[in-house]
Amino acid sequence: MAAKSTLGRRLPVALFVMTLPSLAALGGLWLLGRLDGAWALGALAVVVAGLLLLLYPHFHHIEALRRYVASLPRASEAGGSLPKPPASGSQLLAPELDQAIIETARERERRRRELEAAMAGNESILSTLPDPLIMLDRNRRIVRANPAAETLFGDGTAGRNLTGVLRNPQLLAAADAAVSGEGGRVVEFTLTGEVEQYFSARVVPLTTPALDGTVAIVSLHNLTSVRRAERMRADFVANASHELRTPLSSLLGFIETLLGPARDDGEARERFLAIMHEQALRMARLVEDLLSLSRIEMREHTPPDQAVDPQALLDSVVGALELRARAKDMRLEVRILDHLPVVGDKDELAQVFQNLIDNAIKYGRAGTAVRVVARRAEPAGDAAARRVGRPVLAIAVSDEGEGIAREHLPRLTERFYRVDTARSRELGGTGLGLAIVKHIVNRHRGHLTIDSKVGKGTTFTVFLPLAESAAQRPPQPAAVRRAG
Secondary structure, three states: OHHHHHHHHHHHHHHHHHHHHHHHHHHHHHHOOOOOHHHHHHHHHHHHHHHHHHHHHHHHHHHHHHHHHHHHHHHHHHOOOOOOOOOOOOOOOOHHHHHHHHHHHHHHHHHHHHHHHHHHHHHHHHHHOOOOEEEEOOOOEEEEEOHHHHHHHOOOOOOOEHHHOOOOHHHHHHHHHHHOOOOOEEEEEEEOOOOOEEEEEEEEEOOOOOOOOOOEEEEEEEOHHHHHHHHHHHHHHHHHHHHHHHHHHHHHHHHHHHHOOOOOOHHHHHHHHHHHHHHHHHHHHHHHHHHHHHHHHHHOOOOOOOEEOHHHHHHHHHHHHHHHHHHOOOEEEEEEOOOOOEEOOHHHHHHHHHHHHHHHHHHEOOOOEEEEEEEEEOOOOOHHHHHHOOOEEEEEEEOOEOOOOHHHHHHOOOOOOOOOHHHHHHOOOOOOHHHHHHHHHHHOOOEEEEEEEOOOEEEEEEEEEEOHHHOOOOOOOOEEEEEO
16 A cells, blocks of 8 residues: 555656646647647647656556565565566666666675575584683673583673673783783683683684674683693602602612622622512513503504403413412402403403402402402493493402402502502502503493402402494303312
8 A cells, every 4th residue: 555655646746747848838829829728638638648658657667666675674584585576667767777776686685695694604613612702892791602601601601791700810901901902812720610620711802893892702722631631740750750769769779788888798688689679670560561551541542443252361361370379378260151252452451350360369368269250231231331332241350358448449540549558569569550451441442440348358340342243142151260
């Protein structure tokens, strides 16, 4: 209705204006008596009719173009396609004008779609960035925060002042400098909480303010793992130096004694040489374990792909440790409840069970048994198997020793961690055996659990993925072997 009324208003006005010259001329001829009144009216009617036939299609087409242009914003808002352009219907307008209007509309629609695609792409990139990102306005108010920042600081981060999220003075000073256009800065700070975290913040101003008022961006990078690795490396070097310094100092002391006061004392020389030999063996074991741990860590990202027979592997390890067990009147019992091959590296797995069974002999009571039991475990019924994510062979090594207090269990696989340092050194331990076990199990994409009861003993269980050929194989009869 609005279109018709607009057309109805403009057409009469244009018709009247264009008719005025003819009306004046015909009226003048009639007044001068040169034209009869009837002819003058007829001529005026012909002029009006001709102008009407000429102007109506023109104004109708102009109205169609107006409606077309008016419909473009609505189509853009609705996200639909462009409306169909009107057909050319005016002889008074150049065809190029119609085409120019239509092409302009199409170009605007194309640019709108490109802009929307660019905005969607930027939003997707912002949402998937792993590092927290915060956008600030000139008042240091948070305009936007990506999901990583919302996860770190909680929902509702946007709209708050930066001081309500981060209170580090150096960071706030860098933010003030950035929103003032003084340049970017990099600040490292600590975020306290249940777990202390370390971050590096890069604060940079935008060359041109964004439409939403953003003038600076704060990008946070989590350095916690790096700082912990540096701390672990420093602790490792300090511990390794200490472990080597102790026997080395002992050796140097005995050597100085043998070169000095005990030069001609045969009895002292024999006693000192035995102690020196023991200390040298201790250093050799430590160096060998350090090299072994280094080799395992270098290959930890590459899982093995061989099939290993656990029965043959355990028989070999138990055979090598039988003499040590007999020296303490201990029994070594191996039970393979499910004889199934596992995926692994034979030499590394031999080192795992040699370390575990050797520890069981060291810390088990004399006259007791060390039991090794292998059984199949499925993810549906075993939490450790679920953690591995596939069927496993669980191999448990149990002793009947003094046991370990529960507070020590989480740290047993740390380098150089000992529950009883003096006893461990007395028994020849380097403090690296269980760390080696953990890293080998990690390389095999397995899992290690430790269960202990003070006064009753300790059980270490290694969960190793079954070989593909064994996943569907029915369990084999149990095999029992006793040694010692």
